[in-house]
Amino acid sequence: MQSRRKFIKISSAGAGSMMLPLSFPNFFSDNEEDVSKFKKIPTYCEVCFWKCAGWAYVDNKGDIRKIVGNKFDPHSNGRFCPRGTGGVGMYNDPDRLKQPMMRKTINGEQKFVNVSWNEALDFIAQKMKDIKAEHGAESLALFNHGSGGKHFGTLIKAFGSTNITAPSYAQCKGPREEAFKATFGKSVGSPEPADIINTDCLVLLGNHIGENMHNNLVQEVADIQDRKATIITVDPRLSTIASHSKYWLPIKPSTDLALLLAWINVIIERGIYDKDYVEKYATGFDELKNHVAQYTPEWAEKITEIPAEKIKKTAWEMAQAAPKVIIHPGRHVTWYGDDTQRLRAIAILNAILGSYGREGGFYLPNKGKLPKMPHPAFPKPKWSWKEMMGDKYSHAHYSVANAFIDATHPDNKGEHKLKGWFAVGTNLTTTIPDQKRTLEAIDNLDLFVVVDTMPAEICGYADVILPECTYLERCDHPRISPHREANFAVRMPAAKPKYLTKPASWMVKKLGNRLGLQDYFPYDDFSEVIDWQLRQIGSSLTDMKQRGVKLQPKLNHDLFIKNGEDYKFKTASGKIELYAHSLEEKGFDPLPVYTEHEKPAKGFYRLNYGRAPMHTFTRTTNNPNLTDLMDTNNLWVNSITARENNLKNGQEVWLKNQDGIVSTFSINVRVTERIRPDMVYMIHGFGRNNKMLENSYGKGISDSELITNVKIDPVMGGTGMRANFVTFITEQPRKEEAAV
Numbered sequence: 021m022q023s024r025r026k027f028i029k030i031s032s033a034g035a036g037s038m039m040l041p042l043s044f045p046n047f048f049s050d051n052e053e054d055v056s057k058f059k060k061i062p063t064y065c066e067v068c069f070w071k072c073a074g075w076a077y078v079d080n081k082g083d084i085r086k087i088v089g090n091k092f093d094p095h096s097n098g099r100f101c102p103r104g105t106g107g108v109g110m111y112n113d114p115d116r117l118k119q120p121m122m123r124k125t126i127n128g129e130q131k132f133v134n135v136s137w138n139e140a141l142d143f144i145a146q147k148m149k150d151i152k153a154e155h156g157a158e159s160l161a162l163f164n165h166g167s168g169g170k171h172f173g174t175l176i177k178a179f180g181s182t183n184i185t186a187p188s189y190a191q192c193k194g195p196r197e198e199a200f201k202a203t204f205g206k207s208v209g210s211p212e213p214a215d216i217i218n219t220d221c222l223v224l225l226g227n228h229i230g231e232n233m234h235n236n237l238v239q240e241v242a243d244i245q246d247r248k249a250t251i252i253t254v255d256p257r258l259s260t261i262a263s264h265s266k267y268w269l270p271i272k273p274s275t276d277l278a279l280l281l282a283w284i285n286v287i288i289e290r291g292i293y294d295k296d297y298v299e300k301y302a303t304g305f306d307e308l309k310n311h312v313a314q315y316t317p318e319w320a321e322k323i324t325e326i327p328a329e330k331i332k333k334t335a336w337e338m339a340q341a342a343p344k345v346i347i348h349p350g351r352h353v354t355w356y357g358d359d360t361q362r363l364r365a366i367a368i369l370n371a372i373l374g375s376y377g378r379e380g381g382f383y384l385p386n387k388g389k390l391p392k393m394p395h396p397a398f399p400k401p402k403w404s405w406k407e408m409m410g411d412k413y414s415h416a417h418y419s420v421a422n423a424f425i426d427a428t429h430p431d432n433k434g435e436h437k438l439k440g441w442f443a444v445g446t447n448l449t450t451t452i453p454d455q456k457r458t459l460e461a462i463d464n465l466d467l468f469v470v471v472d473t474m475p476a477e478i479c480g481y482a483d484v485i486l487p488e489c490t491y492l493e494r495c496d497h498p499r500i501s502p503h504r505e506a507n508f509a510v511r512m513p514a515a516k517p518k519y520l521t522k523p524a525s526w527m528v529k530k531l532g533n534r535l536g537l538q539d540y541f542p543y544d545d546f547s548e549v550i551d552w553q554l555r556q557i558g559s560s561l562t563d564m565k566q567r568g569v570k571l572q573p574k575l576n577h578d579l580f581i582k583n584g585e586d587y588k589f590k591t592a593s594g595k596i597e598l599y600a601h602s603l604e605e606k607g608f609d610p611l612p613v614y615t616e617h618e619k620p621a622k623g624f625y626r627l628n629y630g631r632a633p634m635h636t637f638t639r640t641t642n643n644p645n646l647t648d649l650m651d652t653n654n655l656w657v658n659s660i661t662a663r664e665n666n667l668k669n670g671q672e673v674w675l676k677n678q679d680g681i682v683s684t685f686s687i688n689v690r691v692t693e694r695i696r697p698d699m700v701y702m703i704h705g706f707g708r709n710n711k712m713l714e715n716s717y718g719k720g721i722s723d724s725e726l727i728t729n730v731k732i733d734p735v736m737g738g739t740g741m742r743a744n745f746v747t748f749i750t751e752q753p754r755k756e757e758a759a760v
């Protein structure tokens with residue numbers, strides 16, 4: 021794309037299918053090495069966002085030798101996953117960002133130039149002031165993912181804007197959060213409060229547990245496998261977990277809602293739902309019963325290609341296990357644009373089986389608490405993302421990242437416009453679909469600052485790049501996340517920041533000083549804030565350096581609803597809303613309705629993507645420790661499809677999507693029976709196109725660049741990304757065609 025803000029490939033000078041083994045537990049780190057002679061520093065992992073607490077072991081030279089789990093941590097139970105143990109690769113990666121850089125035009129050519137911290141921060145502060153004077157403080161926005169973003173959140177709010185967003189909502193979990201909120205009055209949250217360890221039946225739809233390596237979740241699945249609990253996996257691909265399941269239902273892609281509705285039909289028609297639970301806790305059952313009468317298993321068979329008998333049998337299995345049954349809401353659930361409705365069907369299914377708030381179903385999570393250090397009240401902005409989004413996405417309880425792009429784009433004719441962005445720890449062009457639109461929005465900015473540890477692709481479009489030190493070199497806000505027991509964990513620096521990198525807490529303090537906002541950052545080092553917080557509850561940093569994790573039993577409430585308890589749900593009716601009045605009031609279907617989705621043209625196949633146990637999106641695909649385990653993706657192609665297209669196993673191909681977009685790089689075909697013939701599959705996060713990423717540049721294909729047909733969920737703004745179709749190109753495409 022031609023752009024005023026040209027993508028700059030950061031030069032070196034400028035910047036200084038693997039499968040999960042059959043036994044899950046073997047994949048976790050062991051504790052064999054003698055670490056008694058090393059110093060141990062508490063941390064919580066940031067290789068993915070499960071945030072497992074652990075210990076970094078440091079030798080007497082200051083080298084980080086090993087990272088292991090903290091045995092008191094409910095996220096890790098003392099074990100780290102392979103990515104987590106490879107976290108030290110983030111610290112050691114020679115391709116890391118090393119010092120601040122600014123976009124400058126030299127002899128008519130845009131270049132990144134190394135600058136001092138003072139120059140970079142002075143420039144940003146002045147631009148922020150200019151934006152405030154011309155457009156208002158509200159025109160500044162933050163995109164964040166990870167701990168560093170929280171510090172920048174304080175800065176943005178102190179500056180006068182609440183326009184803060186994270187792609188983890190509209191590009192990932194949002195539909196499930198809203199569907200559960202509409203049904204149970206409470207969103208799902210992370211980690212998901214699924215009581216897997218006690219369940220007798222786990223149902224997964226397109227959920228790649230084991231390939232998506234969320235730590236204690238995978239450990240619990242391994243445990244229930246050992247005791248032969250029923251696992252039902254619905255997936256057009258024989259994923260790792262599908263291969264360990266009692267039932268694998270290789271569903272026709274995009275028809276999951278039909279299967280869910282048929283399951284509800286069977287369970288109601290046969291009277292095998294939890295009648296006492298539904299009567300006591302739910303409303304709208306009669307409307308649900310009437311509604312799903314049309315969705316028989318025989319009807320669903322024609323749509324899903326799952327035999328009606330199998331639909332009945334699996335419904336029966338769930339009911340037999342109830343209430344110890346979990347129809348898991350999944351995590352990355354933005355697929356086809358009607359995702360909130362699909363997740364509503366999942367919530368309803370759990371509700372009629374009585375699993376919510378029951379042992380072996382969903383527990384009612386507890387959350388730790390730490391007092392916040394006082395600072396002046398944040399100024400009240402004149403408008404926020406809520407006004408910016410207007411009537412769009414009326415059920416979004418969080419800001420929608422794509423709406424921020426719309427508000428920045430030159431075609432925005434509304435009164436609320438964004439003129440400055442901070443992107444902290446999020447590679448926006450590979451995370452938010454429709455790269456072209458994102459780049460057009462970026463081109464319309466007065467200021468674009470990227471804060472990252474790595475030269476991610478998004479850096480190439482920044483005005484200023486600020487190099488953040490890795491999580492192993494900094495302290496951040498304590499991790500406080502819901503779990504069975506209230507708890508929190510601390511992170512302290514295990515090593516000094518390498519090169520000229522700095523923690524985000526330092527960056528915002530320095531910017532705050534330049535903006536007259538110093539009172540919001542009352543510390544020299546952020547550890548002082550943590551120590552203050554800990555002292556308010558009778559602990560201290562010295563204490564927590566020994567523990568890493570603290571449980572707060574006094575904050576705990578019961579995990580499960582007691583038999584016959586008069587439990588009040590946080591919906592308007594105080595009951596589980598099988599029929600969602602909150603959706604109806606906004607003009608949406610109060611009960612999920614099946615609609616057919618687009619089909620591929622002849623010769624095209626649905627593009628599906630997923631995760632590998634050793635990688636977290638583009639965050640890790642340059643990590644030297646983890647690329648040793650897997651350094652590229654391949655393309656799963658069914659043997660029938662391969663024959664139809666004269667493809668051989670291992671053959672190099674390029675892909676072209678329905679809109680004529682051709683992949684920049686190539687990928688090798690993996691011919692397999694483990695996928696349906698109507699789709700292809702690859703691991704997300706590869707096909708990196710920044711040459712500074714020496715380990716990963718040009719390896720494999722990026723699914724992101726082929727996702728141009730985006731189906732927006734009207735309920736909450738999620739971006740459905742599984743509506744794209746590709747065909748194969750077997751000869752090197754023309755260079756100009758390959759360039760996106």
Ligand code: SF4
Nearest residue numbers: 065068071072101104
């Ligand atoms: S699941 Fe693995 S990568 Fe994610 S936070 Fe835990 S140890 Fe780190």
